[in-house]
Structure formats: C-alpha cells, structure tokens
Amino acid sequence: MCGIAGFINHNGKEADGAIVKQMLQRLYHRGPDHQQSWVFQNIAMGYTRLKILDLTEQGNQPFVTEDGKGILFYNGEVYNFRELRxxxxxxGGxxxxxxxxxxxxxxLKILxxxxxxxxxxxMFxxxxxxxxxxxxxxxRDRTGIKPLYYTKSNGITAFASEIKALFGHPAIPTRPDLHALTSFILEKRLNRITPFDDVQEIKPGTLVRxxxxxxxxxxxxxxxxxxxxxxxxEGGLINGDFLLNNLEELLSGCVESHLQSDAPLAFMTSGGVDSSLITAIAKDYRPNIQAYVADVKGEEENEVGRAKIACEHIGVNLKTVPIDLDDYLRLWPKVIYHNDEPLYFRQSIMHMAVxxxxxKDGYKVLLCGEGADELFGGYFWYEKVHRTWLMRDKRLAYLKYIKPYHGILKKLTYLESLFNFDALLNNPFFDPFSKDFLENRNIAAIGGGITKIRQKVIFKKLSEKLSNADSAFIARSIEDFELHLGTSIKMNDKMNMAFSIESRVPFLDNRxxxxxxxxxxxxxxxNGVLKSLLKKSAEKKLPHTLIHQKKIGFHVSKGMYNFSTNLLNGGCMEHWFKWRVNEKKNxxxxxxxxxxxxxxxxxAELWGRIFFNNEQSENLTEKLYM
Known part of the structure; x- marks a missing residue:
C-alpha cells in the first residue's frame, strides 16, 4: 500500500523537511500515487501512497486525530477494520x-x-x-509481511520501509556488517539481522517506543x-470432520477478507495446492480472476503444466510469464537493489518477473499462497524429523543396556550422537549423518546461535506434554515460520512493491x-500424507492428481547458472574477506x-557493488555476461 520513512533529531535541532523528502524518493516505487511529509520541531515523517482502498483524496496521509495530537503514517491493510470501526x-470514535x-x-489514540x-x-x-x-x-504486523527498519547514528533515529531509504539521510552512514555477511555465507541466509552496520529490522509482532x-x-x-x-x-481429541469444517469456514472468510480492494487484483497461481486453493476459493467471490505463473525456460520440472491444469479446473484465466537467461541476468541486480540484502531464494528473480x-497488465494487488506449508505441515523435512525422533525414542529405550559401553561410544563420535539424549534435546533437528548443523562454538559467533537456542526452548516446551516426535514436527514448523517464511514474505513484499504491486497472503490471516x-x-x-487436513479440503476444489503430486516449488534451470563470476575477482567480497592473491584462484x-x-x-557481490560502489543495475547485468 505505501512506503513510510522519517527521523528524529534527539538533540532538539529543527528537522529538515527536505531530508525526509530525499528518503521518500527512494520509496517512490512503493507509492507512486501520492507523496506527503509532515515536520514538527525535531521530527519529520512522510509516506508514498499506493491507492488500494478508498481511492479518493480522503485516503491520503498523514492521518491526524481531531485534537491534532496524534499523527499516523501507515503501510498495509487491516482487514477487520470495519468491525473495529x-x-x-x-x-466515541x-x-x-x-x-x-x-x-x-x-x-491507537483511543485504546x-x-x-x-x-x-x-x-499486514502493516x-x-x-x-x-x-x-x-x-x-x-509491525505479527508475521512481518510489511517490512520496517530503523537505525541510530549521530544523535538521530531514522526509520523506513526499506533500508535504502535510511541512507537518504546524509547523517546515516552506509557500512557493511561483516559479522552478518559471515553468518549469511555460513548459514545461507540472514536471521533477522541486516547486512548493514547498525541497521536493525523491527521484528514481527513488535512495537518500538x-x-x-x-x-x-x-x-x-x-x-x-x-x-x-x-x-x-485437546485438538488431538477432536473429531477430524469437525476440524475440517472449521478449516473450510476460516479459509473462506480469510480469502474473502483479502479480496477487499478498490483497485484491480490478480493471483500468483503456481499449480501447487496452496496458491491453487486460494484461487479456487476466491473464484466463489469474484468470477473474473486473472492468474499468473512463471515459465522458467530450460527447466524440465517447472510449474506451468500444473498451473494450467489447476486454472482450467477452477475456470480462471492463466498468463504464463516466460523467463530465460537474459531475463534472469537483467533482473538479478534489480532484485538485489530492491531486496536490500543478498539473496537466499533464487526464485526471487522469477517472482520479480511475474x-x-x-x-504491465494494470493490476495493483497480487494474492499469494505463502504460509500454508509452515502452518499445516507441508515440507518433507517435517516428516523426516518426525521419523527420526520415533527411531530415537526406540533407541533410548535401550539406553540402560549400553551404559557399560559408554566409553567406547564416546570414541566413536557419530555413534555417541545417536545415544546422547541430552545432546539430542539441545539439537532437536540434528541429523548425525549430515554436516549441515551448528556446533556449540558457533552460538557465540554467528547469527544461527539464536536459531539453535530458539529450537531448544520450543522443543522443551512442547515435549512436556507431547511426544518427542510430535514436538519435533511442530518445533520445526515454528522455526520455519520464524526464519524460512520470514525471509520469504519479506522478499515477496519487496519484489512486488518494486513494481507498485501489493502482496496479500491469506494463509497468514491471524485466524x-x-x-x-x-x-x-x-x-x-x-498415514504418510503431509498437509493432510488442508489437502482434504482441497479435494473439494482441485483435481485429486494435482493435490497428491510431488511438491515442486520455484525451480531454477541449470542454464540460469551460466553467468560469469569475474565480478568476484577484485570485488567487494575479495576485499571484505581478505582473499590472498596466491589463494584466490583456488x-x-x-x-x-x-x-x-x-x-x-x-x-553478495552485486549487493556490495550496488550499495557501496554505487554501480548501476544495467552495468552489472553486462558484467554478468563477461
């Protein structure tokens, strides 16, 4: 809906309105329909508007309380606003x-x-x-659908919907956070930390006063x-049909709420269960629906075929968006700029293409299917961790018989890990056959230490009343809700808002x-079926074969990796991580x-060159071909 930005001078100095306008210029893509700022003494705030609800000037911000003492700049949609009103x-409102x-x-004023x-x-x-x-x-909203950042520097606090807008303030320095980048390389993603020094993401479900x-x-x-x-x-004692009826009522109500718009809306329909089900339910309320799917060239197992089957069955129009290597390399630097961070998801580029x-087709709102896998148990690794704990519990039953041999086991590191119950509790998702885990010493040094502690705490809380296997299943889904989904929906928002498109995510309705x-x-x-309750509901709306096919997701063809790494030679990464000349080739x-x-x-290299070397996206695309 919007982009917001502002700052406070803590030394009492009069705020310069020209500065907040500079910050807002970097958010123009988030709201090309109207821009406005407000300055009072030592504070300045502003916004850029994307008109979605109430397209008249009455929807322009700032909104000010009747006594003139409360000022609001706001980004997002609160779907239950009519009931709250x-x-x-x-x-007395x-x-x-x-x-x-x-x-x-x-x-905010009354309550x-x-x-x-x-x-x-x-989402807000x-x-x-x-x-x-x-x-x-x-x-910020509960799940972090809408981004918000702040920084403190030189007696100033600045905030903005996107990090790049913070640097529109001349007193805010732009510096890389090498600790965050190290965590990114080792863990493959950032854990609610930003790659910029002293810039913080306001966490989902959080207020900062x-x-x-x-x-x-x-x-x-x-x-x-x-x-x-x-x-x-208690839910384990409830009849399955009762749960199914509740789910279907909630789904219908949540989708209907997310269809509130005075601007045209469309659907990201991949052919998977989640986005297809959202599209099918929406069809009950809006007969003329336009769906979109990315068509990645060179990928044998892409989503187009399934999306066509789903949309034909539902009775909606589907537009395929072809993406080849040229599109990929053209958009990649632009994606980095709008994401504000190096990429974890390769499909971010396909998302921007859509x-x-x-x-181009004139839509302003795009509904997506994110959140269902984390909430309803859709990822294969949930099944894996559940099975792993069932086996562990069986092994632990025999623990008392092997205590005399504990000394021998300690010498065989991998066997020790299979029977050391305390170690397993500390690492509920640990797989002794995989190298992809965090050692204890990493807690003090990299961002993933937070993750490991969080996993341990939630697993302990759940396992006090649930089986270890069920606790691990739910704990893993909560971890993904925090980190995997958190990364995904933040990217979602920024890729869509790069083209002034509002993302909506019905599965992340509070209900x-x-x-x-x-x-x-x-x-x-x-019985071996993941996301079983949601799939039972989907059976009433979608083809059976589509529901039970193997999950694909956004894939990247091997041909998309045919780009040059020459940028790394003499680039930011080499400089920051001090690659030695005689070792660089290896x-x-x-x-x-x-x-x-x-x-x-x-x-990460593209990110560094864009934000610290001020290189343009078009020039970087050319270099990716070299």
Missing part, C-alpha cells in the same frame, strides 16, 4: 473516510498502541507520533512464546495462524563447483 464508534488507516489511527495493535488482523507497518507524550511508536533517546521494545506476538500446548493436546508482468499452529500433528501428517575454482554457493556469493 463499529467498536471504536461506541467509544468519529470517521470521515472509508479506509482502514483512519480506523488504525483511532484505535493505546499496545492494546490496539493486538486487535489488528492484517506504521509510525505513530503522540505529541502529548512526545513519543514515537513504530509497529522511542522517547528522547530511550528505546523500549514491546513484543505483542511471539509464536514460540504464545503457542498453547494444551490446545494442541510482478513486472502484473504491473488461520491461530488455527493452524494449534492443530495436532495427526491433522498435518496422516577459492574461485571452489566457488564455481557449487552452484548455490556461487549464486549466493555473486548476490
């Missing part, structure tokens, strides 16, 4: 527009930010300034903390999150032998 009217922004402002934000069902990031208290509140130079972080939603294990236990096509995470494992993994050869490593290091 009625409640607020009973408490008065409204002039038909958009959700005014309801958000009224709730206070801490209470209000817990009532918002939607906002900046709310209370003139009476001289407090700035920054807030800033008064003078005092910062208070208030976590109003944390899935690991807020999950109710008793509800999962967004580009959607924009479905609460329902899905509290389902028992038997509703997610039944380093580059090793990188060439691993396609994913090659992609990630090249992404």
């Amino acid at each position: 009625k409640e607020l009217e009973h408490k 008065q409204f002039k527009s038909k958009c959700d922004t005014e309801v958000v402002l009224s709730a 206070g930010p801490v209470t209000a934000v817990q009532l918002f069902n939607g 990031a906002f900046a709310y300034y209370d003139l009476n208290r001289k407090e700035l509140w920054l807030g 800033i008064r003078n130079e005092h910062f208070e972080e208030i976590v109003y939603f944390d899935l690991s903390r807020d999950i109710d294990v008793n509800r999962i236990v 967004a580009e096509a959607v924009k 479905l999150i609460d329902f899905g995470i509290h389902l028992p494992v038997k509703a997610k993994y039944d 380093i580059l050869a090793q990188i060439e032998s691993d396609n994913f490593l090659k992609f990630q290091l090249m992404s």
Whole structure:
C-alpha cells in the first residue's frame, strides 16, 4: 500500500523537511500515487501512497486525530477494520473516510498502541507520533509481511520501509556488517539481522517506543512464546470432520477478507495446492480472476503444466510469464537493489518477473499462497524429523543396556550422537549423518546461535506434554515460520512493491495462524500424507492428481547458472574477506563447483557493488555476461 520513512533529531535541532523528502524518493516505487511529509520541531515523517482502498483524496496521509495530537503514517491493510470501526464508534470514535488507516489511527489514540495493535488482523507497518507524550511508536504486523527498519547514528533515529531509504539521510552512514555477511555465507541466509552496520529490522509482532533517546521494545506476538500446548493436546481429541469444517469456514472468510480492494487484483497461481486453493476459493467471490505463473525456460520440472491444469479446473484465466537467461541476468541486480540484502531464494528473480508482468497488465494487488506449508505441515523435512525422533525414542529405550559401553561410544563420535539424549534435546533437528548443523562454538559467533537456542526452548516446551516426535514436527514448523517464511514474505513484499504491486497472503490471516499452529500433528501428517487436513479440503476444489503430486516449488534451470563470476575477482567480497592473491584462484575454482554457493556469493557481490560502489543495475547485468 505505501512506503513510510522519517527521523528524529534527539538533540532538539529543527528537522529538515527536505531530508525526509530525499528518503521518500527512494520509496517512490512503493507509492507512486501520492507523496506527503509532515515536520514538527525535531521530527519529520512522510509516506508514498499506493491507492488500494478508498481511492479518493480522503485516503491520503498523514492521518491526524481531531485534537491534532496524534499523527499516523501507515503501510498495509487491516482487514477487520470495519468491525473495529463499529467498536471504536461506541467509544466515541468519529470517521470521515472509508479506509482502514483512519480506523488504525483511532484505535491507537483511543485504546493505546499496545492494546490496539493486538486487535489488528492484517499486514502493516506504521509510525505513530503522540505529541502529548512526545513519543514515537513504530509497529509491525505479527508475521512481518510489511517490512520496517530503523537505525541510530549521530544523535538521530531514522526509520523506513526499506533500508535504502535510511541512507537518504546524509547523517546515516552506509557500512557493511561483516559479522552478518559471515553468518549469511555460513548459514545461507540472514536471521533477522541486516547486512548493514547498525541497521536493525523491527521484528514481527513488535512495537518500538522511542522517547528522547530511550528505546523500549514491546513484543505483542511471539509464536514460540504464545503457542498453547494444551490446545494442541485437546485438538488431538477432536473429531477430524469437525476440524475440517472449521478449516473450510476460516479459509473462506480469510480469502474473502483479502479480496477487499478498490483497485484491480490478480493471483500468483503456481499449480501447487496452496496458491491453487486460494484461487479456487476466491473464484466463489469474484468470477473474473486473472492468474499468473512463471515459465522458467530450460527447466524440465517447472510449474506451468500444473498451473494450467489447476486454472482450467477452477475456470480462471492463466498468463504464463516466460523467463530465460537474459531475463534472469537483467533482473538479478534489480532484485538485489530492491531486496536490500543478498539473496537466499533464487526464485526471487522469477517472482520479480511475474510482478513486472502484473504491473504491465494494470493490476495493483497480487494474492499469494505463502504460509500454508509452515502452518499445516507441508515440507518433507517435517516428516523426516518426525521419523527420526520415533527411531530415537526406540533407541533410548535401550539406553540402560549400553551404559557399560559408554566409553567406547564416546570414541566413536557419530555413534555417541545417536545415544546422547541430552545432546539430542539441545539439537532437536540434528541429523548425525549430515554436516549441515551448528556446533556449540558457533552460538557465540554467528547469527544461527539464536536459531539453535530458539529450537531448544520450543522443543522443551512442547515435549512436556507431547511426544518427542510430535514436538519435533511442530518445533520445526515454528522455526520455519520464524526464519524460512520470514525471509520469504519479506522478499515477496519487496519484489512486488518494486513494481507498485501489493502482496496479500491469506494463509497468514491471524485466524488461520491461530488455527493452524494449534492443530495436532495427526491433522498435518496422516498415514504418510503431509498437509493432510488442508489437502482434504482441497479435494473439494482441485483435481485429486494435482493435490497428491510431488511438491515442486520455484525451480531454477541449470542454464540460469551460466553467468560469469569475474565480478568476484577484485570485488567487494575479495576485499571484505581478505582473499590472498596466491589463494584466490583456488577459492574461485571452489566457488564455481557449487552452484548455490556461487549464486549466493555473486548476490553478495552485486549487493556490495550496488550499495557501496554505487554501480548501476544495467552495468552489472553486462558484467554478468563477461
């Protein structure tokens, strides 16, 4: 819907309105329909608007309370705003527009930010300034669908929807965070840390209150903390048909809520169960639907065939977006610029290609199917960790018989790992046959230490009332909700907003999150079928063969790796990580032998050249061919 940005001078110096306008220029793609700023004493804030609800000027921001003491700049959609509006009217709230922004402002003013934000069902990031208290509140939705960042430097706090806008302020330095980059290389992704020094991502489900130079972080939603294990236990006693009926009611209501728009909307329909089911349900409410799918050239197992079957069955139009190597290399640097970070997901480039096509066709909203795998148990590694713990429990039953041989086992490191129960509890997803795990010493040095601690805590909480196997299944899904999904939906937003397209994610409606995470494992993994309850619902809307085919996802053909790594020679990565001249040839050869490593290091190199060398996307595309 929008991009927001602003800053506070903590030394009391008058804020310069020209600076906030410079910051907003870097967010123009997020809101080309209207731009506005507000300056008062030492604070300046502004926004860029993408008109989705209430296309009139009444929807323009800032929204200001009647007494003039509360100022709001807001990005996103709160889907239950009509219900909230009625409640607020009973408490004295008065409204002039038909958009959700005014309801958000009224709730923040009447109820206070801490209470209000817990009532918002939607995706949002906002900046709310209370003139009476001289407090700035920054807030973000439960799952982080809408991004928001801030930084403190030289007596200034700046915030923005995208990191690049922070550097529109001349007092904010642009420096790489080598600790974060090291974590990225070792772990393949960033764990809620940014690759820029002193730039922080406001975590999902979090409010930040800033008064003078005092910062208070208030976590109003944390899935690991807020999950109710008793509800999962009780869910195991509920009839499966009852759960199915509840799911279908919720799905229908959530999709209907996400269709609220005064601007044209379309669907990302890959042919997988999740996006196809969302499209099928939406068809019940909107007969004329346009769907899109990426057609990656050279990939034998792409999604186009399945998407065609799904859309023909549902009765919706499907447009394929062809992507070849030229498209891939043309978009890659642009993707890096809009993502603000090196890439984990290779499909980010295909996602941007689809967004580009959607924009050309005149749409402003794109519904996607993210979130179902994490909430309803769709990834194969959930099955793997469940089976692993079933085997571990059997082995542990024999533990007492092998204690006399413990000394011998300790010498055989891998066998020790199979029987050391304390070690397994500390590493609930540990696979002794895989090298892809974190050693204890890494906790102190890289970002993944946070992940390891989080895994241990949630597994312990669950296993007090659930079996170890079920606990591991759910704990792994929560970890993916935090990290895998967190990375995916943040990328989603930025790829779409690069072309002024709003992403919507019906599966991440508050109601479905609460329902899905509290389902028992038997509703997610039944007789070898993953995502079993959701698939039962899908049987009523989609072809049976489509539902039970092997999951594909966005793939990248081998031909897409036919790019040059010459950029690494004498580039940012070489400089930051101090590659020795006599070792560089071997380093580059090793990188060439691993396609994913090659992609990630090249992404980091492109990121460095764009943000620190000020190189243009078009020039970098040319260099990728060399």
